[in-house]
Amino acid sequence: MKEKNTFGLIIGNRGFFPDVLVKEGREQIINFFENNGYNVICLSTEDTKYGGVETLEDAIKCGKLFDENRNKIDGIIVTLPNFGDERAVANSIKFSKLNVPVFIHAFKDNLKDMTLARRRDSFCGKISVCNNLYQYGIKYSLSENHTDNIDTNQFKNSIEWFAGVCRVVNKLRNARVGAIGARTGAFNTVRFSEKLLQQSGITTEVIDLADFLNLVNKFTDTNKQVIDKLESLKNYVRINSNVSESSLIRMAKFGVALDNWVTEMKLDAIAIQCWTALQEIFGIVPCTLMSKLSETLLPSACEVDIPGALSMLALQEASNSPSAIVDWNNNFGEDQNKCVIFHCSNIPKSFFINPEMKIQEIISQSVGNENSAGACVGKLAPGPITFCRISTDDIVGEIKAYVGEGEITNDVLDTFGGYGVVNINNLNQLLLYICEEGFEHHTAINKGQVSNIIFEAFTKYLEWDTYYHL
Secondary structure (H helix, E strand, C coil), X not given: CCCCCEEEEEEECCCCCCHHHHHHHHHHHHHHHXXXXXXXXXXXXXXXXXXXXXXXXXXXXXXXXXXXXCCCCCEEEEEECCCCCHHHHHHHHHHHCCCCCEEEEECCCCCCCCCCCCCCCHHHHHHHHHHHHHHHCCCCEECCCCCCCCCCHHHHHHHHHHHHHHHHHHHHHCCEEEEECCCCCCCHHHCCCHHHHHHCCCEEEEECHHHHHHHHCCCCCCCHHHHHHHHHHHHHCEECCCCCHHHHHHHHHHHHHHHHHHHHHCCCEEEECCCCHHHHHHCCCCHHHHHHHHHCCCCEEECCCHHHHHHHHHHHHHHCCCEEXXXXXXXXXXXXXXEEEEECCCCCHHHECCCEEEECHHHXXXXXXXXXXXXXXXXXXXXXXXXXXXXXXXXXXXXXXXXXXXXXXXXXXXXXXXXXXXXCCCHHHHHHHHHHCCCCCEEEEECCCCHHHHHHHHHHHCCCEEEEEC
């Protein structure tokens, strides 16, 4: 599990509203963050009255504090214990020069205590703060409820949701993805634009497959890294008897070179030319190695599908859990809301009921069993999923995406590879959209229910045209 986010906290205040509410509210919200494992950077009670922002001088101090901690702050949270000064809030963010997600929270009033000494008016103040942020061109996120008390599940869920938005936005704005080998010749569908990705801050590092295999071939069977990698592969999933020791050793060498290149290039995700040159030249399929990387939160996509790897990365950041990449592959009888998702496969082991490393049955028909060991196969475990796909659309010059949720079912299916049956409401409508908009046959899936996080991050902060399937 990754570390919790660090938030810059702005506590709004307004002079002719009760100051004591700011003092109490600051203590409550800071206690909440500390008790839930989040880190907070905010003005102290020595910096300003009760640590709030009200004046221009307060905003300058707050902006300077955030600017000095810009490498730590993942997002900004504005809280309003009373009406708050909307200019001070907006100026604090402006002066910080941070480009991170912003969340606006307002305390509830207590109907039993609406006196001059205790009435908050945060309900109204939140509207004024949002109005000013809108004028300033500052993007911000809102909770489902207009006002929330700190001690509610709704507030906790809202902060967890916002934390996910921050992770997705900040990771994708600075993501580094690695492409090993050229796009598989038969698949125009995974063509993409490095330039469009770069405009969103995403850098693609490329290495030729021959150059990469040259790195692999430098390792001997007795190299300690190779021996350790071999042991980790044997402990990862059950290995079918058709997988030879020599194939496992080749996988181990490939895996060590992969680890080293990822570290050297400081990559967040990768995609590999996984067939058929690799089998013909080196005699393995890299699926289990890729499965293992994705399981350890380094998304690994097949067929040099870089946008697919980014889709996996987005879901991973939203949920703090592994993602997989699959094909929208087959109809499921006459059920219009079910289809078969499949890959050969490189799906992380946590998605399966009982995974096994085997011969890759499709490729083995052309290159032979001895050159096609390493697929991670089995039936996917039932449960909810979020699906997501990022695509670079060169025709209109923009990045676009879709996201939605469904459920892997327990339906029986007699087939091969990594497979599952998924149930999605209005599936045919989704498939019509995918085909009409020219999306790829791959989609990323994650076991978390995080579609609302993805949609907020993609549309509001990354400004990608995103379809939300409901």
